[in-house]
Amino acid sequence: MKRGKHGELLQNIVRGMLGAGLVEEVLAFGRGLNEADIVPLSVVDPEDVERIVAISYYPGSLAKLVADYGDRGKKIGMVVRPCDARAMVELAKRKQLNLESFYSVGIECYGVVKARGKNREIYIFPTEMEIDGELKPLDEAALSPNCRRCEYHLPAMADVSYRLGQNGRTFVIANTEKGRKILSAANIPVEEGPQPEVTAVKERSAGYQEGEFGKLRQMERRERLNYWLSQFNKCIKCYGCRNSCPLCYCEDCYLKPERLLVPGEAVPPEMLFHITRLIHVGDSCLNCGQCEAACPMEIPISRLYHMLYKELSSIFGYESGLDVKVLPPVSTITEEDRTKTGVDLS
């Protein structure tokens, strides 16, 4: 079987971006020194482009990486999934990166697997999955739990949308002016593929959301509190969730010892650790699942954050990661707020 067979067009796009000098480097997931590893790569040399893959495995957030270590002056190309494209928008709102200097290629995504066997090539399609070239019906249990609840399959916030076709047919669509530049640099005609059929996938995510959140909502309050207490009690304070969260950008973190909450050389208390994170990112949680993937104690953190996000999204009418001009609801007031006199906005 040929390696990375769905990534060829993607590699051509990246080669074009680098060749035409649109970007100085491209950040993407690709094969590491060991062929079986998938690692974040900063590609500068066109020879390295063929290491870039489009397989449905996404171990980490590139948006987080670039916000943490990115060179502010550089033009950077990104190969991202929709959750990461949304993370870039959220980080741009928080002045952590400037979208102007990024050229992003978004991969249309129907979920990624939470773990993959070494050497395995896995691609997830709306209702099927391809493992090492063999097409099978989709095994939803193999997907990351956050991906099962995900409702953002199309990377409309990226400059170019890139779609893997089941029969090796791939489509690229330019979403922005920068996207058209990318495609003309790569000498790829803009193809208007048929609109993907996402209704079934949307229904599936609504079902998973209803199932997981519904179960928690139906619990008695005390039962729910005890459930979360028992989950938080497992926490070993490795700070993995904080360090992997694309929205946790503060250099001077509240959870650091000798800030407001934690005395020097102490470990933050269980509940407070998670509630602090919940307060800080709950209104814009992207449901990217990085926190849960990082958690060594298997606490279903992204379920909690996503649940609060959905609740807040319904009262504030806010969807995170779509429009860079719409600011996070808890830290922004609108003109309409000034006309309301009650203790809530209803």
Add this chain to the structure above:
Amino acid sequence: MAVFEPRILGFLCNWCSYAGADLAGVSRFQYPPNIRVIRVMCSAKVDPMYVMKALLNGADGVLIGGCHPGECHYIGGNYYTRRRAMMLKKLLEVIGLEPERLRLGWVSASEGVVFAEAVRDFTETLKGLGPNPLKGQR
């Protein structure tokens, strides 16, 4: 069995609610002694963390008092407080606490009666809810 007396932590803004509470005092309006007051310069100074820390440390309820919308000494601090309180109430619900344990009230400097009534009503609500299950959890 002893009657449950809730402990309320009150964050009152310097310019309106604190003065309102003061007025309630000098005017001898009776209200339950369950509230402990912390004066803050503006209700927007109340970080959501303060509320959660109070609840985790065993307070049965938290009252945030601010100026009426449009009357904030800092023009718009109370609008932020309002959004934060809305967020916190959802958060309490999601993790399994009663959202009623947090109350936001607008009390102006001349509204001693309103302050006394707010404390009275909040104390009654909390008596109905019972002790904070998080007491001692941290």
